Amino acid sequence: MIVVKIGGSAGVNIEAVCDDAASIIRAGTRLVIVHGASDTTNSLSQRVGLAPRFVTSPSGHTSRRTDRATLEVLQMACRGGFNQRVVEALQSRGVNAIGLSGMDARIWEGTRKDTIRAIEDGRTVLIRDDFTGTIDTVNSPLLTALLDSGLTPVLCPPAISTNHEPINVDADRAAAQTAAALGADRLLLLSNVPGLLRLFPDESSLITRIARTEIKLAQDLAQGRMKKKVLGAIEALEAGVATVVIGDARPGAPITRALEGAGTTFR
Amino acid sequence: MIVVKIGGSAGVNIEAVCDDAASIIRAGTRLVIVHGASDTTNSLSQRVGLAPRFVTSPSGHTSRRTDRATLEVLQMACRGGFNQRVVEALQSRGVNAIGLSGMDARIWEGTRKDTIRAIEDGRTVLIRDDFTGTIDTVNSPLLTALLDSGLTPVLCPPAISTNHEPINVDADRAAAQTAAALGADRLLLLSNVPGLLRLFPDESSLITRIARTEIKLAQDLAQGRMKKKVLGAIEALEAGVATVVIGDARPGAPITRALEGAGTTFR
Numbered sequence: 001m002i003v004v005k006i007g008g009s010a011g012v013n014i015e016a017v018c019d020d021a022a023s024i025i026r027a028g029t030r031l032v033i034v035h036g037a038s039d040t041t042n043s044l045s046q047r048v049g050l051a052p053r054f055v056t057s058p059s060g061h062t063s064r065r066t067d068r069a070t071l072e073v074l075q076m077a078c079r080g081g082f083n084q085r086v087v088e089a090l091q092s093r094g095v096n097a098i099g100l101s102g103m104d105a106r107i108w109e110g111t112r113k114d115t116i117r118a119i120e121d122g123r124t125v126l127i128r129d130d131f132t133g134t135i136d137t138v139n140s141p142l143l144t145a146l147l148d149s150g151l152t153p154v155l156c157p158p159a160i161s162t163n164h165e166p167i168n169v170d171a172d173r174a175a176a177q178t179a180a181a182l183g184a185d186r187l188l189l190l191s192n193v194p195g196l197l198r199l200f201p202d203e204s205s206l207i208t209r210i211a212r213t214e215i216k217l218a219q220d221l222a223q224g225r226m227k228k229k230v231l232g233a234i235e236a237l238e239a240g241v242a243t244v245v246i247g248d249a250r251p252g253a254p255i256t257r258a259l260e261g262a263g264t265t266f267r
Numbered sequence: 268m269i270v271v272k273i274g275g276s277a278g279v280n281i282e283a284v285c286d287d288a289a290s291i292i293r294a295g296t297r298l299v300i301v302h303g304a305s306d307t308t309n310s311l312s313q314r315v316g317l318a319p320r321f322v323t324s325p326s327g328h329t330s331r332r333t334d335r336a337t338l339e340v341l342q343m344a345c346r347g348g349f350n351q352r353v354v355e356a357l358q359s360r361g362v363n364a365i366g367l368s369g370m371d372a373r374i375w376e377g378t379r380k381d382t383i384r385a386i387e388d389g390r391t392v393l394i395r396d397d398f399t400g401t402i403d404t405v406n407s408p409l410l411t412a413l414l415d416s417g418l419t420p421v422l423c424p425p426a427i428s429t430n431h432e433p434i435n436v437d438a439d440r441a442a443a444q445t446a447a448a449l450g451a452d453r454l455l456l457l458s459n460v461p462g463l464l465r466l467f468p469d470e471s472s473l474i475t476r477i478a479r480t481e482i483k484l485a486q487d488l489a490q491g492r493m494k495k496k497v498l499g500a501i502e503a504l505e506a507g508v509a510t511v512v513i514g515d516a517r518p519g520a521p522i523t524r525a526l527e528g529a530g531t532t533f534r
Contacts, residue, residue: 044343047315072348076311079366080347081339084433087370092431098372099346103354105365105418145416149409151372164359166351 001030001184004255005175005232007191008037008082012249014089017190020255021152022093030147033097033154034178035086036171037078038064044077045070055118055127061227063116066131066168071158074168075101078156086154098151102135102159103166105142108174110135112161133167135159135174138181176232180239187236188258189229190249195264196221196230210266212237218266233266243267268297268451271522272442272499274458275304275349279516281356284457287522288419289360297414300364300421301445302353303438304345305331311344312337322385322394328494330383333398333435338425341435342368345423353421364419369402369426370433372409375441377402379428400434402426402441405448443499447506454503455525456496457516462531463488463497477533479504485533500533510534 002024006017025031041064042052050073053065066074083099090097102108112133115126146153155178158166172189179187198205200223210218215234222230226246233244247263248254257263269291273284292298308331309319317340320332333341350366357364369375379400382393413420422445425433439456446454465472467490477485482501489497493513500511514530515521524530 044315048311049314075351076343076347078347079351080343080345084342084346084368084370088427088431088433091370091373091427096372098367099370100365100367101351103351103358103366105363106358142416142418145412149412151409160355160358164355166355 001182002186002188003032003034003175003179003182003184004188004190005034005172006249008035009039009192011192013254014086016252017249017254018086018089018093020253021090022095024255025095025152031152032143032178032182033086033152034171034175035082035154035156037074037082037156040077040082041074044081045073048073055116058117058119058124062224063132063170064168067129068131071131071166071168075158075166083154083156090152090154095152096150097154098146099154101156102169102174105139106160107139107142107155108135108159108169109137110159110161110167110169112163112165112167131165131167133159133161133169135169135177138178140181143182170228172228172232173235176236179236179241183240185242186259187241187244188255189232189244189246190254190258192250194248195246196226207264208261210264237266268449269453269455270299270301270442270446270449270451271455271457272301272439273516275302276306276459278459280521281353283519284516284521285353285356285360287520288357289362291522292362292419298419299410299445299449300353300419301438301442302349302421302423304341304349304423307344307349308341311348312340315340322383325384325386325391329491330399330437331435334396335398338398338433338435342425342433350421350423357419357421362419363417364421365413366421368423369436369441372406373427374406374409374422375402375426375436376404377426377428377434377436379430379432379434398432398434400426400428400436402436402444405445407448410449437495439495439499440502443503446503446508450507452509453526454508454511455522456499456511456513457521457525459517461515462513463493474531475528477531504533
């Protein structure tokens with residue numbers, strides 16, 4: 001069982017990911033795909049005249065500022081847009097994909113943050129109308145039943161809160177929790193970078209292996225979006241996933257390459 | 268087993284539909300919800316600067332002109348927008364809803380029209396780049412399995428063609444085929460009109476009953492969007508659904524009211 005998270009950023013080669021996924025599924029491996037839709041959401045936001053906004057937490061993590069209007073755009077772009085493109089790409093390769101947001105069948109149930117802390121102009125401010133949160137439980141019985149019946153789940157934000165509100169969640173961490181809940185052997189976090197870089201953005205400074213004892217080093221080196229990927233990798237390892245790879249979704253056969261050691265392997 | 272199709276037009280009271288659906292499901296009835304997203308698609312089209320266009324067939328049916336760009340907007344508005352609103356409304360009432368487009372798990376598989384015929388300025392023209400079609404098969408084993416595990420499916424266009432393309436399908440007829448495939452007793456087509464009117468748009472001219480022998484009369488009286496509803500009703504009856512109601516989704520308890528005889532009952 002493999003969980004593959006693909007980024008929605010420019011350069012990510014969905015066709016290559018789906019070619020590779022189809023071969024792997026045909027060979028008998030159970031695969032779940034998770035994705036975000038960062039760029040698609042930014043693009044739809046701009047088309048509808050709603051400028052994307054981001055907040056940075058006191059610990060340095062950056063997230064989308066998700067008020068209710070942004071949430072609706074995110075749902076349209078993510079579940080209606082990017083997700084259905086992936087489903088179509090898989091279906092056209094003979095894979096019977098089923099797209100689901102974390103709200104559907106409460107696939108990802110979690111807790112909405114009452115308030116989020118953000119750094120603005122050097123000061124910490126509290127934001128109360130944000131729809132973000134973290135996942136507490138994954139509906140793994142349903143995912144297992146879908147896999148058992150030959151379907152390939154394609155999952156995306158938002159999740160659903162215990163109070164039944166849609167909540168934007170980080171897709172890398174959601175993929176980590178999904179991998180843990182399903183007892184997956186491997187989690188692949190594929191995006192438009194080759195992996196964790198010692199000297200960001202110098203791609204020749206790729207770190208190929210991180211042992212469990214070196215996790216602090218990985219956290220110190222991670223910048224920008226890579227912070228959440230490293231956090232997801234650590235959470236997955238701690239929850240029993242044997243191997244996590246942060247790898248590249250731009251070249252051909254990106255899943256096979258990551259499984260063969262390309263990218264940064266955490267184990 | 269009841270299949271309820273709700274329109275996405277102005278005036279349709281989603282909260283009332285979901286209140287009623289939740290009571291009916293709690294009482295033990297199996298329910299599948301189908302919806303379109305006509306108004307949501309029009310509204311998103313306008314927000315992104317893509318004017319909605321419609322075509323009228325030689326037989327007088329009006330459909331959305333669905334080129335690839337329109338299809339993408341429809342998917343975002345329908346699967347990402349309206350569908351997730353219905354899922355959220357049901358979840359907040361304790362119903363474990365699962366939203367699916369007809370592409371997901373090939374719920375609705377059909378045939379794309381190679382060309383569509385449209386009347387423009389009194390002449391018949393052929394359009395070749397349209398993504399519309401009709402449903403041939405419904406994945407009823409999956410829908411039954413989802414219902415068996417306590418989930419309530421919420422289905423919407425597009426369907427998927429045998430060539431794996433998304434195809435826009437009429438949601439009333441899709442609901443009719445879903446009801447037939449599931450062996451449902453009743454199909455309710457609820458929208459922002461009280462039912463079939465003898466003198467459209469005079470709501471006091473509501474026809475309360477159409478016997479199987481009076482179907483031709485119903486077809487002659489139906490105007491605009493009502494034509495597809497009557498067609499769906501006829502197709503459902505012919506495929507073995509015992510009762511079809513074309514009813515009103517604007518007042519409270521719209522499902523219960525339709526089951527009790529409000530609207531136009533076909534049997």
